[in-house]
Amino acid sequence: MKKSWLDWIAIGLRITLGGIFAYAGVVKILDGQAFADSIHTFRLLPAELINLLAIGLPVLEVLVGGMLVAGLRSRIGTVLVMLMCLVFLIAISQAMIRGLEVNCGCFGGGKPSVAQTVWSLVRDVMLGAAAFFVFWREQKRHG
């Protein structure tokens, strides 16, 4: 079947999304403590869950990123990306509402700041929208 230009955009977005998630995961795996400290700035999870999340989430990002780049199980891959974006969105939004200066830790450590928080939110929405677009094309392809 001939691919439309929308399909080609979806392929480009899928590979870009996968690359971004895989990179973000690797950076977090390399400095797990910095990522755990970033999660702590959100004041959302108890101490018992922070390190568990810092241990597992980066690997999930790498695996899902790899799936998207390789084009394997892309439909569920994009669903997982959308779920992760939704979780990040809730975490960042609650931090903004509570007036917390957080460091999202999305691409490793950094200084907590309001500007960083706003940028993280915008970036998260953009990634979620891109994932939704890829999912929509994948869903069409599956019929």
Add this chain to the structure above:
Amino acid sequence: MTISKQPLSASWKDELLFAVLIITASWCVGLVVNQFRDHPLPLVYESKAERLENTVRSLSVEAKPIPVSAQSFPSELSLGDFEVFVKQGKGLVFDARPEIFHRFGHVPSAISLPREDFEAAYTRLKDRLETKHDQLLAVYCSSISCEDAQLVQAALQKLGYAHVAVFRGGWDEWTRARLPEEKTP
């Protein structure tokens, strides 16, 4: 309005099962990877302050009590005071930022004492520090929003150094004022 209950298609069931598998595998792989780190993360999170406190506790076993002078010293320094302090060179200046940032640029004569690697850096500097016990020590980190300088100040105070002041503005304020910088080759 009636809501029809449609059964989940076989392909979606398969996809969801795969998602559960990949999530489980991620945490299993993560736990294994964590064991191979130089400093594996403990299962329960410890804040920066708690980690530094544990380090100080392990160092305090060997620490000797240091006499406190009667002279009063400030606990915080403004940019002007800090600049004079650096120029006079009467006490030590510590950079609490990660060592890599110290290499790229620091306040002249500042010594790297990173919060995240306090134990190793302090052990290396201990002899030099003890000869300066009656003088003011100044600590800075990246900016007013970073907490590393205050954590290092508290750690040094617990180790018996009574005169430790923080330059709150940190590296950001220093460079914004276009004051001299030094780089570690």
